Amino acid sequence: MSEPTxxxxxxxxxxxxxxxxxxxxxxxxxxxxxxxxxxxxxFAEDGVYRILTRADFQAGRDFGIWYCxxxxxxxxxxSAIRSVNVYEPHVYRHVIGPTEIVAGQDGVLDCETSYxxxxxxxxxxxxxxxxxxxxxxxxxxxxxALFASRTVVTDSCRYDTLVALPI
Amino acid sequence: MSEPTxxxxxxxxxxxxxxxxxxxxxxxxxxxxxxxxxxxxxFAEDGVYRILTRADFQAGRDFGIWYCxxxxxxxxxxSAIRSVNVYEPHVYRHVIGPTEIVAGQDGVLDCETSYxxxxxxxxxxxxxxxxxxxxxxxxxxxxxALFASRTVVTDSCRYDTLVALPI
Amino acid sequence: MSEPTxxxxxxxxxxxxxxxxxxxxxxxxxxxxxxxxxxxxxFAEDGVYRILTRADFQAGRDFGIWYCxxxxxxxxxxSAIRSVNVYEPHVYRHVIGPTEIVAGQDGVLDCETSYxxxxxxxxxxxxxxxxxxxxxxxxxxxxxALFASRTVVTDSCRYDTLVALPI
Numbered sequence: 001m002s003e004p005t006x007x008x009x010x011x012x013x014x015x016x017x018x019x020x021x022x023x024x025x026x027x028x029x030x031x032x033x034x035x036x037x038x039x040x041x042x043f044a045e046d047g048v049y050r051i052l053t054r055a056d057f058q059a060g061r062d063f064g065i066w067y068c069x070x071x072x073x074x075x076x077x078x079s080a081i082r083s084v085n086v087y088e089p090h091v092y093r094h095v096i097g098p099t100e101i102v103a104g105q106d107g108v109l110d111c112e113t114s115y116x117x118x119x120x121x122x123x124x125x126x127x128x129x130x131x132x133x134x135x136x137x138x139x140x141x142x143x144x145a146l147f148a149s150r151t152v153v154t155d156s157c158r159y160d161t162l163v164a165l166p167i
Numbered sequence: 168m169s170e171p172t173x174x175x176x177x178x179x180x181x182x183x184x185x186x187x188x189x190x191x192x193x194x195x196x197x198x199x200x201x202x203x204x205x206x207x208x209x210f211a212e213d214g215v216y217r218i219l220t221r222a223d224f225q226a227g228r229d230f231g232i233w234y235c236x237x238x239x240x241x242x243x244x245x246s247a248i249r250s251v252n253v254y255e256p257h258v259y260r261h262v263i264g265p266t267e268i269v270a271g272q273d274g275v276l277d278c279e280t281s282y283x284x285x286x287x288x289x290x291x292x293x294x295x296x297x298x299x300x301x302x303x304x305x306x307x308x309x310x311x312a313l314f315a316s317r318t319v320v321t322d323s324c325r326y327d328t329l330v331a332l333p334i
Numbered sequence: 335m336s337e338p339t340x341x342x343x344x345x346x347x348x349x350x351x352x353x354x355x356x357x358x359x360x361x362x363x364x365x366x367x368x369x370x371x372x373x374x375x376x377f378a379e380d381g382v383y384r385i386l387t388r389a390d391f392q393a394g395r396d397f398g399i400w401y402c403x404x405x406x407x408x409x410x411x412x413s414a415i416r417s418v419n420v421y422e423p424h425v426y427r428h429v430i431g432p433t434e435i436v437a438g439q440d441g442v443l444d445c446e447t448s449y450x451x452x453x454x455x456x457x458x459x460x461x462x463x464x465x466x467x468x469x470x471x472x473x474x475x476x477x478x479a480l481f482a483s484r485t486v487v488t489d490s491c492r493y494d495t496l497v498a499l500p501i
Contacts, residue, residue, distance in 0.1 A: 012352070018179070025267040032281060033300070054425070091221070091322050093298040095264045095283045095450075097429045100359040114366060116262075116429045116452060118283060118298045124325035126295045128460045131427040131452045133367070155425050158458035185346070192434040199448060200467070258388070258489050260465040262431045262450045283429075285450060285465045291492035293462045 012101055019145035028094035031166055040074035044139055048149040051167055057153045065163055090121045092165055107140045130167050131155050179268055186312035195261035207241035211306055215316040218334055224320045232330055257288045259332055274307045297334050298322050346435055353479035362428035374408035378473055382483040385501055391487045399497055424455045426499055441474045464501050465489050
């Protein structure tokens with residue numbers, strides 16, 4: 001049996017929950033609406049972004065399909081994506097569930113959010129591209145929230161397809 | 168590089184965010200739960216509803232697959248749907264992401280919300296029918312929110328299938 | 335024409351909406367993240383859980399694919415699932431829409447929430463497993479929310495596949 005990891009009595013101040021909700025939305029819209037350059041700005045300067053499979057995550061691995069250790073590495077990725085893809089080959093659409101705060105104090109929150117990601121190809125074909133959850137550490141300061149780390153944990157344990165964009 | 172279109176410091180009054188959240192939910196449940204007659208009531212009297220593909224939207228087109236210029240046109244559509252479809256051929260199920268407020272003042276908000284729409288046929292077959300985003304102008308007055316306009320922007324650039332119900 | 339079932343002017347106290355939102359999230363994460371033992375704890379001691387098809391629900395049937403009349407029956411189900419499935423055959427991922435409160439007073443709320451459920455198999459294949467809505471009665475007491483009943487109403491009217499886990 002798993003340890004209960006969620007505190008049902010946890011209260012969240014609106015001064016924190018509003019910026020948190022905006023961050024969750026902005027992250028997705030940056031990727032989905034062609035504003036990829038705004039994606040690194042969702043992270044703290046030394047923020048970490050990684051994509052792990054469920055098996056990687058359970059085994060405690062730190063590196064997976066993608067790893068960016070700071071905002072600069074993310075910006076480099078974005079430049080690479082922009083230079084390779086002259087034509088937009090496909091677009092992403094995220095839908096996310098509610099954010100569950102697992103732990104938090106002093107403006108640092110650990111939280112999780114489920115996602116489903118649909119990819120639409122040039123010909124209009126839609127496919128479920130990835131589902132899973134975000135395991136995040138978020139820093140809230142002066143009314144703004146940024147990811148100290150975002151770990152994408154995919155439900156699937158394989159990747160047959162190229163992950164061209166951040167999930 | 169795109170212009171940043173979201174203001175991270177934007178504050179939203181609960182007096183506005185609550186009616187806004189209810190409107191987003193009611194719109195979907197009216198369509199999904201067989202209460203289509205309630206759909207026009209989500210709009211202002213002269214509210215505009217349109218469905219555009221991503222390509223239409225980026226090209227600045229105003230007309231696409233569907234266009235209703237006021238509540239009466241929407242009610243006419245509903246009547247037509249009801250008279251044609253004696254048997255319910257399929258049902259829709261929306262799941263939407265968080266609403267991102269892009270701009271707002273004096274009770275008029277511009278906001279965007281991602282959606283995924285699954286269609287279930289009579290035989291129980293489920294298909295991803297449409298994904299994309301709602302680009303909305305919402306009027307909040309006296310504790311109630313209504314769409315001044317809702318533009319459905321589909322990620323797909325084609326329509327092979329009939330759009331029988333509003334998205 | 336359907337009766338309007340949603341009161342647009344309904345106000346919800348944050349003292350109620352916060353625990354409600356946490357319950358909705360916790361229910362999904364318990365199932366999706368391998369913490370199935372936490373699932374019965376989302377219900378009141380004599381809480382009811384059932385899965386009905388849309389046709390069952392419209393016909394006013396009380397019993398469908400699954401029925402648990404109290405927390406103990408749910409715990410038995412979980413034990414059975416754990417003992418049968420030595421290897422995790424597949425995992426679920428819920429994404430839910432906003433919760434729409436239909437009626438409520440004295441700490442008892444009737445509410446509905448749309449869901450989409452994706453199942454990922456051992457080989458990484460993702461399938462839309464079920465879509466529909468939760469029709470819930472929630473009891474809020476002392477800052478915590480529990481299901482007095484949760485009725486899963488599936489959009490599909492058939493079940494070709496085994497429902498191994500709660501939806």
